[in-house]
Amino acid sequence: SLSQKLQRIFDKLKRKAKLTEKDIDLVLKEIRVALLEADVNYKVVRVFISRVKEKALGKEVMESFTPAQQIIKIVRDELVYLLGETSKGIIIKEPYPFLILMVGLQGSGKTTTCGKLANFLKKEKGKRPLLVGLDVKRPAASRQLAIIAEKIGVSYVIDESGNATPVELLGKALKKAEKEGYDVVIGDTAGRLQIDEDMMSELEEMERKYKPREILLVIDAMIGQEAVNVAKTFNERLGITGFILTKMDGDARGGAALSIREITGKPIKLIGTGEKLEDLEFFYPDRIASRILG
Amino acid sequence: FRGKTELGEEEIEEIEEILFQSDLGTQMVISIMDKVRDGVKKGEIKTYEDLEKLVKEDFLRILGEKKTLELKDGLNVILVIGVNGTGKTTFIAKLSKRLKKQGKKVLIAAADTFRAAGVKQMVVWAERLNIPVVAQQEGADPSSVVFDAISSAKARGIDVLIVDTAGRLHTKKNLMEELKKIKRVIMKNAPSAHLEVLLTLDATTGQNALIQAKNFHENLGVTGLVINKLDSTSRGGHIITIKNELNIPIIFIGTGETEDDLEEFNPEKFVEELFK
Numbered sequence: 001s002l003s004q005k006l007q008r009i010f011d012k013l014k015r016k017a018k019l020t021e022k023d024i025d026l027v028l029k030e031i032r033v034a035l036l037e038a039d040v041n042y043k044v045v046r047v048f049i050s051r052v053k054e055k056a057l058g059k060e061v062m063e064s065f066t067p068a069q070q071i072i073k074i075v076r077d078e079l080v081y082l083l084g085e086t087s088k089g090i091i092i093k094e095p096y097p098f099l100i101l102m103v104g105l106q107g108s109g110k111t112t113t114c115g116k117l118a119n120f121l122k123k124e125k126g127k128r129p130l131l132v133g134l135d136v137k138r139p140a141a142s143r144q145l146a147i148i149a150e151k152i153g154v155s156y157v158i159d160e161s162g163n164a165t166p167v168e169l170l171g172k173a174l175k176k177a178e179k180e181g182y183d184v185v186i187g188d189t190a191g192r193l194q195i196d197e198d199m200m201s202e203l204e205e206m207e208r209k210y211k212p213r214e215i216l217l218v219i220d221a222m223i224g225q226e227a228v229n230v231a232k233t234f235n236e237r238l239g240i241t242g243f244i245l246t247k248m249d250g251d252a253r254g255g256a257a258l259s260i261r262e263i264t265g266k267p268i269k270l271i272g273t274g275e276k277l278e279d280l281e282f283f284y285p286d287r288i289a290s291r292i293l294g
Numbered sequence: 295f296r297g298k299t300e301l302g303e304e305e306i307e308e309i310e311e312i313l314f315q316s317d318l319g320t321q322m323v324i325s326i327m328d329k330v331r332d333g334v335k336k337g338e339i340k341t342y343e344d345l346e347k348l349v350k351e352d353f354l355r356i357l358g359e360k361k362t363l364e365l366k367d368g369l370n371v372i373l374v375i376g377v378n379g380t381g382k383t384t385f386i387a388k389l390s391k392r393l394k395k396q397g398k399k400v401l402i403a404a405a406d407t408f409r410a411a412g413v414k415q416m417v418v419w420a421e422r423l424n425i426p427v428v429a430q431q432e433g434a435d436p437s438s439v440v441f442d443a444i445s446s447a448k449a450r451g452i453d454v455l456i457v458d459t460a461g462r463l464h465t466k467k468n469l470m471e472e473l474k475k476i477k478r479v480i481m482k483n484a485p486s487a488h489l490e491v492l493l494t495l496d497a498t499t500g501q502n503a504l505i506q507a508k509n510f511h512e513n514l515g516v517t518g519l520v521i522n523k524l525d526s527t528s529r530g531g532h533i534i535t536i537k538n539e540l541n542i543p544i545i546f547i548g549t550g551e552t553e554d555d556l557e558e559f560n561p562e563k564f565v566e567e568l569f570k
């Protein structure tokens with residue numbers, strides 16, 4: 001583990017009378033590798049390490065009897081601080097209907113997460129959600145959402161005609177929600193690349209016309225270095241309100257969590273921890289910090 | 295400043311940044327950069343061009359020759375496996391269209407009986423491409439779907455049976471056991487068939503891709519890799535590390551969401567793209 005590696009370095013340095021900046025650089029190198037191995041973005045690691053170095057050259061480390069522990073504490077605290085607050089999930093407020101759009105790359109877990117969120121809001125918060133299948137491209141996408149909705153006993157709107165555009169469908173669903181008293185509308189959108197001009201414009205049009213109160217970027221926890229560009233572009237073009245990290249039940253270290261926070265400042269609101277509709281958890285920064293550090 | 299430039303620390307860090315950001319993986323980048331710094335110190339690497347050439351040659355050596363999908367006479371069975379959402383079902387649509395165009399008799403087994411509309415998604419694709427598909431109701435035992443598909447394949451003189459499976463994390467032991475059972479069913483009921491086990495990887499995945507490949511390979515014996523979503527901004531550098539450690543050939547790459555977005559893996563082209 002990282003703390004064992006750092007302890008070994010400091011044990012070798014114990015015979016020295018005083019720690020030098022060079023000694024600290026050796027330790028920082030080890031921390032840098034740990035973060036890169038966790039898939040934290042290269043440039044984000046550089047910024048993070050320089051911040052940690054500033055603190056590590058202070059009295060608490062240089063004059064400590066347990067410098068390894070002190071540095072680990074600085075790294076952990078900095079990581080937890082950057083990862084943001086413990087989330088309270090999605091808070092649904094008036095005016096109703098409260099529109100939530102789920103967006104992200106292909107296969108990141110949006111449709112499943114829409115089901116999980118609707119299930120959570122219904123069972124834990126007593127809300128009346130309406131699911132909307134805005135993915136009219138992917139084969140059987142509507143069917144996938146319909147099956148999920150029926151499983152959790154939530155109403156849904158999907159494209160029956162085969163020729164509605166996602167924007168029109170969202171408009172229809174919002175009218176239905178107002179008329180029939182649904183308090184929250186959750187729009188499941190098609191997966192898309194952040195560089196796909198037409199697909200990003202489609203989302204911008206939805207955002208312009210219907211002013212969603214939450215635009216959640218769904219990100220696969222195993223994503224690599226491009227997490228930064230994906231998060232940055234979705235945020236710049238749409239103004240996302242938060243992230244959902246999925247597939248955290250795997251063994252990916254999830255360093256993307258730090259990268260997306262550093263680049264956008266937007267909060268991580270929820271965590272997907274499995275394929276079942278109950279597998280949705282709040283975000284706890286200290287748990288994610290431990291996982292990233294390995 | 296590309297070209298015949300003197301190699302300072304700035305240029306060396308630039309190459310390190312490119313390598314890291316292509317998802318090559320920490321250990322591989324560290325070992326390459328050690329070689330680079332050594333070569334610069336010895337004066338063997340003088341310019342940025344020398345550097346790029348050295349790294350590209352190393353990658354091409356690791357990736358080896360282009361390898362096409364091996365098909366034999368008689369029944370061929372292609373078992374498609376991989377983590378959730380990595381593009382298995384879409385890849386099968388693309389591959390079956392390609393094989394059908396090459397004159398092969400193709401049959402698809404819609405054996406993702408677990409995920410909502412897992413069967414339906416594969417069936418819709420098969421109908422779109424006018425390719426026969428064997429399916430049962432959702433929730434059926436995937437091994438039983440595979441068993442049916444093999445019987446059907448033998449009866450109809452099928453050349454290639456492609457099996458779609460549910461996505462799964464390699465960390466879930468019971469799901470890996472389910473895959474092993476599917477493989478056993480294939481080997482028991484089509485003992486003379488040529489079996490390929492293709493693992494799909496998402497190009498946007500980071501270093502977990504190596505762990506995925508190791509685990510699936512340990513459990514199933516992977517014969518080829520498919521890297522999907524290379525049309526994204528991710529470079530998919532992890533496949534170089536995977537080839538280096540496991541020596542599994544990369545057969546196909548996925549470059550989009552339509553049935554035509556499939557290419558045979560070309561090592562030279564891939565390495566060129568890595569440095570753009």
Ligand SMILES: Nc1nc2c(ncn2[C@@H]2O[C@H](COP(=O)(O)OP(=O)(O)OP(=O)(O)O)[C@@H](O)[C@H]2O)c(=O)[nH]1
Pocket residue numbers: 104105106107108109110111112113135138141189190191192246247248249250271272273274275279378379409461463
């Ligand atoms: N293990 C695990 N699997 C998940 C999780 N969330 C989603 N999945 C699985 O990931 C795969 C993709 O999920 P989808 O909900 O279809 O993803 P999507 O983003 O809607 O995909 P597109 O609409 O094609 O872009 C499915 O197999 C899901 O069951 C999670 O938290 N853990």
Ligand SMILES: Nc1nc2c(ncn2[C@@H]2O[C@H](COP(=O)(O)OP(=O)(O)OP(=O)(O)O)[C@@H](O)[C@H]2O)c(=O)[nH]1
Pocket residue numbers: 106107138191193376377378379380381382383384385406409412459460461462494522523524525526547548549550551555
């Ligand atoms: N951009 C892009 N998208 C792709 C590619 N291959 C698949 N996709 C998309 O990725 C998403 C997931 O693809 P699927 O074929 O459903 O993936 P899967 O592995 O079968 O998913 P599960 O069965 O849920 O595990 C879909 O939206 C596909 O259209 C590709 O090469 N490029």
Ligand SMILES: [Mg+2]
Pocket residue numbers: 110111112135141188189190191
């Ligand atoms: Mg979806």
Ligand SMILES: [Mg+2]
Pocket residue numbers: 382383384406412459460461
């Ligand atoms: Mg599938």
